[in-house]
Amino acid sequence: MKQNKYDDSGFFENYSQMPRSIGGLNAAGEWESFRAMLPELRNKKVLDLGCGFGWHCRYAREQHAHSVVGVDLSENMLERAREMTNDSQIEYRRFAIEDIDFKAEEFDVVISSLALHYVEDFITVCQKVHHCLVPGGAFVLSVEHPVFTAVAAQDWHYGQKGERLHWPVDDYHYEGSRQARFLENDVVKYHRTVATHLNALIETGFSITKLSEPKPSQEMKENNPDMQDEFRRPIFLMIAAVKN
Template sequence: MNNEYDQERFFEEYAKMSRSREGLSAAGEWHQLKPLFPSLLGKAVLDLGCGYGWHCKFAAEQGAVRVLGLDLSGKMIEEAKKRNAEKEIEYRVCGIEEYEYPEHMWDCVVSNLALHYIEHIENIFQKVHKTLKPGGVFIFNIEHPVFTAGVGQDWVYTEAGEPQYWPVDDYFLPGERSTHFLGCHVVKQHHTITQILMGLLNNGFELEAVEEAKPSEEMMHIPGMKDELRRPMMLLVKAKKK
């Protein structure tokens, strides 16, 4: 997994995003992701790719007694400790692929917009299943395969500069995609819907919810937001360990 988030320029641009400044309330997918969480009262929660720690803070506020936030970026972890420190939360610089995943440790594992950086996503599903307690829940938000499939991950524009259509190319060829995000070169991994959903089912999970993120009614009043209805950007999944 690459670590663009420790690059100074990238981190500075990321800090300007509304979700970075304002937290979960400014995350376009939160109105759909929040209802997927089970009761966290008295639970142990693992956050894979925790970023600024917003979901860790949410878990602590919901009554979780132990929360571990992992992120490969030291800059992200530093920011999480400053913004979202709670006595129940531990933050650790650690990649998703490097974590030890102790058996039957966690009641809930969450990952928000991090798994599209992982090449062998099925291996992570297997490890998450191992580390969840029986009946534990895995909730994640990943860039939608329609979004990651295109090489440029951008609209095709008219001569006037208006979005014309969203290109989907080489959809059935999973693997590395080099693109630009926040003005920087970023490497992501494209996974098909089949890889994601069957990867969960083949590793002992039971699917409880699959949603494609779209703007809330309130966000639809923001100028330019209607274009977001023309392309799926995020895929939200809730899976339970049998």
């Protein structure tokens, strides 16, 4: 069963109050690193899997992409995206990521930001992305880092005084679902190792061009002392690949 927590009114309200939901890409700590991995978008046909509020779709058009299709399972997300978009070259469609069925070589670039760790069948998504990309087309994705998803609690191990002692990593090689807590709700995420991510792409006909495990920028570190702890373990895994 495809997960669609964002059409739960309470969950969606909480999500809408997050800094990245209000401030967009510049309020997302990983955006600078993700943007650096994107290819040239001018005149490209772009697909965004798990488009949410459409921030990446609108960014692609700002970079003079020819057209953009944003896909999301949540009607709440798509409704908000349409409200925020005034561009006939951006189209939003309601699909589960696993159910996309585009024509062969329909897109030049496929992106997905922090959505694929909610998808159980990653290799099928890779196959479908490969099918709809032109030869040499780019697939750029970000997920929660496997170090972050391995333990369902997704929290630090604390000392007696509440100090953060370390980030626990356990059951790393036991892949599959994890019931995590996010925005005061239980959500299902799917843990996969770094190797599984890379091998799924390679086996479906991609070449890996870049990996990133971004850390906070110096500016973020200076503006928020709590960011120091974000240097102790990775939160995000980003992968750029091209279709062979």
